[in-house]
Amino acid sequence: MIIHLIIFLVLSIGGIGFFSYNIWKIRYNINLGRDLNRSDKKSERLKTMVLVAFGQKKMFSRPIPALLHLCLYVAFVITQVELFEIYSLGFKQSKEQKDYFNHRLYCKLLLERVLNLNSVLITRFLNFQCELLKRPHSWLTSLDMLLEYNVDLLIEINLGKELNNAMKLVNDKRTEYQQVPRFYREDDFVDDNPYQFDLIKPHLDKLETYHKKKAYLLRIKTDYLQKRYDFDREDGVDFDEQIDLELDYLEAIKKLSQEANFSLASKLEPMVVIWELPQNVFIDFIYQCMTMETPSGKKAISNSKRFMEKFLSTHFASPDGKKFSPTTIRTIMTPSRYEKRPSPEDRIDLEEIIEKYNKSEGLNKKSKT
Numbered sequence: 191m192i193i194h195l196i197i198f199l200v201l202s203i204g205g206i207g208f209f210s211y212n213i214w215k216i217r218y219n220i221n222l223g224r225d226l227n228r229s230d231k232k233s234e235r236l237k238t239m240v241l242v243a244f245g246q247k248k249m250f251s252r253p254i255p256a257l258l259h260l261c262l263y264v265a266f267v268i269t270q271v272e273l274f275e276i277y278s279l280g281f282k283q284s285k286e287q288k289d290y291f292n293h294r295l296y297c298k299l300l301l302e303r304v305l306n307l308n309s310v311l312i313t314r315f316l317n318f319q320c321e322l323l324k325r326p327h328s329w330l331t332s333l334d335m336l337l338e339y340n341v342d343l344l345i346e347i348n349l350g351k352e353l354n355n356a357m358k359l360v361n362d363k364r365t366e367y368q369q370v371p372r373f374y375r376e377d378d379f380v381d382d383n384p385y386q387f388d389l390i391k392p393h394l395d396k397l398e399t400y401h402k403k404k405a406y407l408l409r410i411k412t413d414y415l416q417k418r419y420d421f422d423r424e425d426g427v428d429f430d431e432q433i434d435l436e437l438d439y440l441e442a443i444k445k446l447s448q449e450a451n452f453s454l455a456s457k458l459e460p461m462v463v464i465w466e467l468p469q470n471v472f473i474d475f476i477y478q479c480m481t482m483e484t485p486s487g488k489k490a491i492s493n494s495k496r497f498m499e500k501f502l503s504t505h506f507a508s509p510d511g512k513k514f515s516p517t518t519i520r521t522i523m524t525p526s527r528y529e530k531r532p533s534p535e536d537r538i539d540l541e542e543i544i545e546k547y548n549k550s551e552g553l554n555k556k557s558k559t
Contacts, residue, residue, distance in 0.1 A: 297336055304333070304360075305344070305352045312356060316363045330364040338496075341524055350527075358517045408442050462507045469514055471538060473502065473522045474531045478540040480523075485548065490540070495523055 228235070241247040246263055250256040304312060320326035337344075337357050344353045390410055397403045465472050476498060479490035491498070503516045522530045531537070 300333065301336065301340065304337075304356045305349055309355060309359060312359050313363075316359065320363070320367075327364060327367040330360055330367070334360050334364065338520065341520070342526060345524070345526055354517055354521060357520065358515070361516050412438070462505055462513065464509060464511075465506055465514075466509055468532065468536070469508060469518060470522050470530060471532045471536055472506070473514070473519055475538040475540065476502065477523045478538075482540055482544075484544060495520075499523070 246259060249259045303315065307315060316330070319329065323329050334357065337353060337360065341353065344350065390406075393406070397406060476491065480493070480495065480498065481489070483489055493501075499516050499519045502519050503514045507513045521527050524530075
């Protein structure tokens with residue numbers, strides 16, 4: 191190792207010395223010359239420069255070398271013009287790209303980042319991103335859709351395990367924002383003051399029943415009265431007054447629930463069906479109902495895959511009380527994931543059920559005739 195270092199140093203010193211000697215030699219020869227007045231005959235000197243330098247006049251004394259040199263010269267000029275055009279376009283695009291966002295590139299880089307990290311780093315990455323965003327729930331939903339859209343491609347390149355892990359963590363993070371114990375989240379408001387009617391009106395219009403709308407408005411009004419010192423006045427609301435306001439709200443909700451058998455708990459804790467058999471048996475049957483067409487050309491279930499995923503994960507649970515995982519549902523409903531579906535012996539065959547139904551219908555028609 192030391193010998194190699196010594197050889198390298200010797201060669202480097204020798205090369206630098208030889209280069210320096212030649213530079214000194216050229217400089218010495220140049221300094222031997224005398225200054226010459228070249229300011230006379232300007233037009234003649236300019237003409238000679240154009241013919242010799244740009245026109246390559248000396249090369250045209252012999253035809254064949256002249257023709258070959260002309261081809262080389264023209265090619266050089268064309269490449270320089272092209273290079274100048276590329277540089278000018280580059281400067282122009284770099285100026286335009288300040289206001290341009292490449293969504294395709296962003297999605298590609300986002301997928302690479304999420305799929306190349308372990309569970310701990312993905313969680314940290316999601317937390318970091320959500321802290322920077324005004325609407326993290328919307329971003330998490332878009333990320334979940336991006337992963338789902340590329341399911342088949344990622345499975346083909348053997349990234350199914352990483353995909354399932356990423357989708358589970360994204361869904362868990364999104365659930366955190368869905369379970370915030372309020373009817374609104376402050377990140378849904380652009381202004382610093384969330385208590386503006388124009389801002390709550392869109393969400394109010396989405397609520398279906400009168401009682402849900404009334405409960406939502408009561409919650410907003412109570413929050414405003416408890417925190418109005420942040421927006422309307424300098425002195426704060428006393429703690430006992432805040433308690434009284436909350437008690438008034440609870441009393442109003444109690445009366446509201448008695449009026450129409452309405453309960454906030456039913457919104458936060460939906461009714462759940464306990465499925466005693468393996469999950470994949472039921473989910474596979476639902477998937478058959480969504481994909482298999484009856485003789486009349488209709489499907490037993492016409493809802494979208496995303497809707498059924500949300501519905502099943504909200505209203506169905508295993509015997510231990512654990513709700514169906516959206517990732518598990520999505521995986522079983524993926525066409526290429528045959529290994530996740532039940533065996534033929536355990537499977538509820540929808541096609542067989544339809545055939546039996548058609549036969550019984552045919553027999554009933556014959557008996558009537």
